[in-house]
Amino acid sequence: MIVRHYPRFNTDKVIDHYSKQDGVSVTYVCTTELEPGNLVSVDVFYRETPHPQFGNRYFGLYQAMLTGQIMITNADRVEDLSFDCIMNSEGGLQYSRDRHDCVTLDNGNMIDGGRLYTRTNGCEVFTYTVKDGVMVPLDEFMFLNWNEG
Secondary structure, eight states, X not given: OOEEXXXXXXXXXXXXXXXXXXXXXXXXXXXXXXXXXXXXXXXXXXXXXXXXXXXXXXXXXXXXTTTOOEEEEEOGGGGGOEEEEEEOTTSOXXXXXXXXXXXXXXXXXXXXXXXXXXXXXXXXOEEEEEETTEEEEHHHHHHHHHHHO
16 A cells, blocks of 8 residues: 655655765655654655764754744654554545644545654555654564564
């Protein structure tokens, strides 16, 4: 199943800028609040090698609420989060980006709450997580970790 994303910024431009600036491949991961209940959701990007100065592999871009300034933050925490998703009529999955992002799909399925809580209208929920820059089903992630340990 494919997880659909609705980023805040033009991810192609961000990927191009940071890939050229840092000399490494950068990919878009998701858009989410990094701390449950935070009012700001960030576009999260991934690089395979840690940043030479800061040591993080994930970074997030967001627009500051008061000033409108574009900010960058360490987003390594994204691998600790889970993403509850619902399915649209074509089999694509969608998650709520933050606690104020209520999503209603073409088939009537609804999800709300971001990482703070999950509220649906009784539709089936699929839980994903992020591993090495890719969203994977939580049960697959747990199976991989069990086999590695």
